Amino acid sequence: MLHPLLPRLFPRLFPLPFVAVLALTGCAATGSAPPPTADTHGAIEGAVELAEPALGLTSIDGEGRVSHLDLLDETTVEIGQVRAPLAVHTDGRYLFAIDETGVAVVDSGVWTWDHVDHFHYYRADPQHLGDVEGGGAATVATSNSSTTGGTGLFFPETGDAVLLDTEALSKGRVEESFRLARQPGPGMVVPVGSFAAVASADEVTLHRSDGATIGDSAVCLDAAGTITTRVGAVIGCRDGALLVHVEDERPVVERIPYPEGVPAARATAFANREGRPRVAALAGDLGVWMLDTRARSWTLLPAPEPIVQVTAVDDADANVLALTPDGRVLVLDGETGAARAASVPLVGQSLAAGAPVTLVADQQRAYLNGPVEGRLWEIDFADDARIAREFATERTPVFFAETGR
Template sequence: MLHRSSPRLLSLSLVSLLALAGCAATDSTASPPEPSTDTHGEIAGAAELAEPALGLTSIDAEGRVSHLDLLDESTADLGTARAPRAVHSDGRYLFAADETGVSIVDSGVWTWDHVDHFHYYRAEARVLGDVDGGGVATVATSNSSTTGGTGVFFPDSGDAVLLDTEALSKGRIEESFRLSREPGAGLVVPVGSFAAVAAGDVVTLHTADGAPTDDSAPCIDPVGTITTRVGAVIGCQDAALLVHVEDEQPVVERIPYPAGATAPRAVAFANREGRPRVAALAGDTGIWVLDTRARAWTLLAAPEPIVQVTAVDDADANLLALTPDGRVLVLDGETGALRAASLPLVAASLAAGANATLVADHQRAYLNGPIEGRLWEIDFADGARIAREFVPERTPTFFAETGR
């Protein structure tokens, strides 16, 4: 394992201590506080930390789960989930899906967003259990790992399931509802205390117990979803739907693609968690950037072919992209111009069709190479420099950055 000391850890500690000074920390040894409407993401039995417990939680092809602590570089075995065909994460949980259901892994580390500062927690890491269904499920999460819901849609059976995320945070798998839809593509997207179910070319809104509201919207061929600080995005053939809550009621807004646009639609959105701007491939010719705050799309020309893109949405408006030959590009999010590029890192994985995935937080990007047997930490603000390279004992077939 290659290790280089990083000033990032010192800066995170200082920022965290300042945040805690501005908002009282929870003493995990004290008596539990009286219930309130704002518990800062606190869960009984969890310890509040002075800095985020960032880690890389990975699942190999056999379903064996490992967690790499990015602070001390120790590795823990978390058990075994089902052998996944796809994995989704919200920054705490990993949802490993195969043709018969979803296994849920709790990394035990998370960040609670208090808008102007954050709280950081650690609890027991474990494999929680399974949710049964037909077909490789699509999973949608919110920005909270302790409240609200988590959506699961099973395409072969048409089961639309909303899980209780608060129950997940306490180690229990509880279904808030399970609705029947026609088999096929679909989404269950949590939105505050509601959920949007996208199936059959329509999006319907439901309360947490599955009761329908009076709200619905057309959505031809719903594919792709992400939750931003503004609301939840659902990709449709000719637009994105932005679903959010105002005055305790769900609101659906339509954000059409620019008039005359001929580029392929967005089908998968990615960004730094919670930020208002998201990015998606526009086929093999460009990049869609959706600003959910401005309710506007921008189409950027990519400087070369890319296979993945994500929006950092930082002060420099960085976009990160992955090329077919395995290089990480740093792009100008306003123009698409190339700012920096790494050496080829995951060429073999991409050539073999393995699941190499690029994710970003506010200071670093992370990339896995299943064929290369590596995980990389990339300083995208410093010329796409490789800050650290890890050689895990188990192949990182799928991974997520957790604790963020």
């Protein structure tokens, strides 16, 4: 997500005033991408297949220096340098570092191939792959696959809607499948299998990977927020959400309206454990929106206290994780909203300073960064939100992503 108070935290990086354009991101990936016809199980030439996921925390500091912390042996390696970002988006392998002039693409070198009933794990050399030029802080949307399908970028100043070839990224090349001209302003390009949905000017159009239009357009007022589940890609709209998925080798759009008579604010950003069907979003001051993409339904959960960030683990216990204004991690019951556990305050200073704090979850752990505190934390949310590990980093983790998943 975009953090307009970064100039206050790192003034020498931003010597001139600027207007930050809100970037729509998610700790989880966006756009569905089924396995290719010739099933390679995610293997790429030069990559080593592993017996278990090579999980790590890949971070970018305030000057754009990229490093990777291996969560198995706790060693850190330097990957390279990008322009100081305003926001970072990830799909669990790549980091897309966003600034006002484009998007830098960093390959963490670790990823998981989800084959639905089993997984394959890989490691390759990490590297800065290159940059995509554009005007204004882009919205980035990714799929659940880091070796197939596409990656979407929308540049608000110029209205450029770009689809990158993700298979080319996996082979070290930054290649555009299409670049379409749209009205300047908010928008997004959401990958959906071998297709893409482009949201701009209150309309969503469907496209082949070469940019050709396919099917009918759909109305989506004030599109904001996107995420992917096993079911399809979600695009947030003023009146609910659009679910875009592939049936009979064609993209299909379904509308999931909000429940009638519920006065909560709309969802504008979604987060979950990667690929899971249920996703979470803030519902203003009233609590948490839970969107079940399998059931095509919304549920409003009351929050036990004010929260500023939320993500759905969507595990057997229906855990939902939330962040409080004073920097505690809450574990909530995803069926009732009741608090199950809470950590000690961790990132209160960062939240008070407006620093870009991110809370992400996988099946067993949650991870949190504190730019002001200069720390990264691993939290065992199933064990009363216990702090499992604390990492004191040499460089300030302004942005980070859990990679290898």
